[in-house]
Amino acid sequence: MTGAAPVDTLGELTPQHSSSARAALTVFLLSGMLMSLLGTVLPAWEYHLRGDPIEIGHYFLAMAAGIICSARIGEWILRRRPVRFLVVFGSGLASAGLVELAVASPPVDWGWRALGVFLIGTAAGILNSAAFRSISSIYERDPAATVNMAGVMFGLGCFGTALLVAGIFYVYTVTSLFLLLALFPAFAVPLYRRARFVPPVAYPLERSPREIWTEVRSPGAVMFTLLLFFQFGNEWSLAGWLTIYLVQTVGASPDNALLMLAGFWASLLLGRVAAQMLLKRVSHARLLFASAAAALLGCLIMEFTNNLFGAGVAIFLMGGGYSVIYPLVVEKIGHRFPHYHPGFYNGIFSIGLIGGLIAPGILGLLTHWYGIRAVMAVPTLGTITVFVLIVLLWIETKMTTVAVRRP
Template sequence: MVSMSEPSTPALSAGPVYAHRAASARTALSVFFLSGLLMCFPGAILPSWGYHISEDFLTIGAYFLALGAGLVASVRVAAILLQKKDIRFVVVFACALASASLFYLAAVSPPVDWPWRAAGIFLVGLAAGMLNRSAFQSLTLVWERDAASTINLAGIAFGLGSLLMALFLSSTFYVYTGRSSLILAALLPGFAAGIFARRHFAAPVPHHDSTPAEMWRDFRSPAAILFSLLLFFQCGNEWTVAGWLTVFAVHRAGVAPDDALQMLALFWAALLIGRAGTQALLKSVGHGKLLVSSAALAMLGCLFLMGTDNSGGAWVGVLLVGVGSALIYPLVVEKIGHRFPGYHPGFFNGIFSLAVAGGLLAPVTVAIGSHFLGVWVVMALPLAGTILVFLLTLAIWLEARLTGGKRA
C-alpha cells in the first residue's frame, strides 16, 4: 500500500456535510491500511512456510496465481454486494472474511499440502480486493478534487499496513511458529470488523463499470494502449519485488530469513516515505519530471539487486527500488484520469483494469522463469519492466504533444 492532503482540507471542512465526508475519508484510508496488511502477507509468509530453504518456485507461483484470482473475483463479488448493501456492510464482511482466511491458513500450514494454502490465499485476495473497491468508492468525491494526492494518500495507508505485516513476521520469526504468527495476525482484521461496523462511509457517487463496447473503443486509442501498458508493467514490477524479495534475498544475497523480511519491510518503508515525502512536491514540481525521475531511480535499484551477491548491495538496491517506485503509480493514475475523465480506480475500467490484473501475473511469470533459469530472474523481470516504464513515459509525453492533448 492517513490524513487528507492540505489542498482538500478547506473544502472538506466547510460545514457539517464536509466534516462528515472528512471523517468518512479518514475511515476509508484506514481500510487501505488493512488491505496493505493482506496484500503483503503472501510474500512475507514464505520464509515461515519454509520456502527460503526450498526451490519449489512453481508452488510459490501458484500462491500468487491464487491471490490474483481472488483479486479478480472480488471485482464481481463487490459489485453485486454494493448493489444490494452499503459500503459499511461490504467492508465489515471483507474484514470478517480476511480474519477467517488467516485462521484457516494457520490450520493448513506446512506440512499440509500446498493446494489447501492456495485456497486460503485466494480468499485473502478476495477480501483485499473487496476492501480496495469499497474504500475507493467511498473516496470518490475526494478523488474528483485531487486524483494524485488521493491515490498517494491511499498508497501511504496501504504501505503502512504492508510495512507492519513485514515487521510483525520478521520480529516473530524465531519466536513463534508460522501457525502461531498467523493466529495472531488473524486477530487484527477481526477487531477491525467490529470497529468499521460502527463507522460511517460516504455513499458512493453513481458510476458504471465499463461495457465491452467501451473497452473495445479504448483498444482503438493509442493513449489508452500506452497508459495500460504502463500500468501493466509498473504493477508487475512492484508486485514482483514485494512478493519475491524474501526468497530472492536468501537465495541470491545469502541473508538470514528474518533479515530478508526486514528487507521487505525496508521496501515498504521506502515506498511509504517516498510517497509521504513527495506529497508536497506534487504541487511544486512538474508531474512529468517526477514520473521520469522515479522510473530512473527504480531502474538503478533493480540494477543493484540484479548484480549483487551480498547483503550490502541488496539493502541499497531495495531502498532505491522502493523510493523510485513510490510515485509512479499515483502519477500514472492521475494522468489517466486527466486524459479519460470516466476513469475511477474503484470500478472496472475496461482496458485499464485488465492491465492492473495482468500485472498481478508477473510474480507467476517469475516463478516459471526461476524454476527453469534460476532465482536471478526475480530481479531481471522488474529491471526489464522498469526500462519499459521509462520508455512508455516518454512515449506518452510524445503522443500528447503530437495530438495536442493534455501533457503527460
C-alpha cells in the same frame, strides 16, 4: 429520510462525509496488509530452505484469481447491500482466509494454502472496491491527492506487515503467526459495522454513454492500464520474491530479509510522499528520467551483488525509483480523464494488482528453469517497459490536446 448528507457548495465536507472518508482510508491499510502477505510468510513456510518455485508461483496466481473473482462478487453485493456491508464481509472473509492458512501450515499439502491465499485475494479485492467507492466525498475536492493518500495507506499496511512478521519470526509458530494476523481483520469487523459509509457520489453523465465508452477504449486509457499493470508487476515481483532472493543469494537470515523487505516498502512509501512535493517543483520529464535511472541501477546492483550492503543500496534505489511512477500516473489520469469517479480508478487499480501478482507467478517458472537470479529479470525489463509507456503516454496526451485545440 435516509441517504448521504449533503456537501455544501464551498466544498466543505460534513462530519458524516469526513468520517466515511477516514474509514475508507483505513480499509486501504487492511488491504495492504493482505496483499503483501505472501512476500512476508514464504520464509515462515520454509521455502527459503526447501525451495519449490513452482508452488510459490501458484500462490501468487491464486491471489490474482481471487482479485478477479472479487470484481463480480463486489458488484453483486453492492446492487443489494450498502458499502458498509461490503467492507464488513471483506474483513470477515480475510480473517477466515488467515485462519485457514493457520490450519493449512506445512506439512499440509500446498493446495490447501493456495485455497487460503485465494480467499485472501478475494477479500482484498472486495475491500479495494468498497474503499474506492467510499472516498468519493474527498475525491471530488482533490482527485490526485485522494488517490495518492489511498496509496500511502496501502503502503503503510504493507510496511507494517513485513515489520511485524520480522519482529515475531522466531517467537511464534507458523500457526500462531497466522492466528495473530487474523485478529486484525476480525477486530475490524465490529468497528466497520458501527462506521458510517456514505453512499458513493452519483456523478452526472455530462456526455453520452457512447462517448464515455469510446474514451475508455482510447489509446490513453489502454496505456494507463498497461502502465500500472507493468509497474505493479515490477513492485510485486520484488516484494513477493525479495526475502527468498536475499536468503539464497547473499546469505541473509530470514528475519533480516524481512527487515529489508520492510525497508523496500518504507522507501516506496517515503518516496511517494516526497514525490508529491517534487511534482510541483521539478520537471516531470527530469523526475521520470531520474527515477527510471535509479530503479534500473538498483536492479543491476541487486543482480550482481553478493553482500547485504549492496542489497540494501539496491533496495533503496529501486524503492525510491519506483515510488515516483505512481504519483505521475495518478496525476496524468486526473488530468486526462476528469469525468471519472473512483470506481474507474478501482478498475485500473485492480488490473494493476492482477499484473502485480501474475508477474511473480511467472517468476516461479523462470526461477525453476534458470535459478534464483532470474528473479531480477522481470523488474529490470518491466522498468524499461514502464519508461517507454510513460513517454508514449505523454506523446498521446500532447497529440490529443493539439487535436482538441485545433479549430
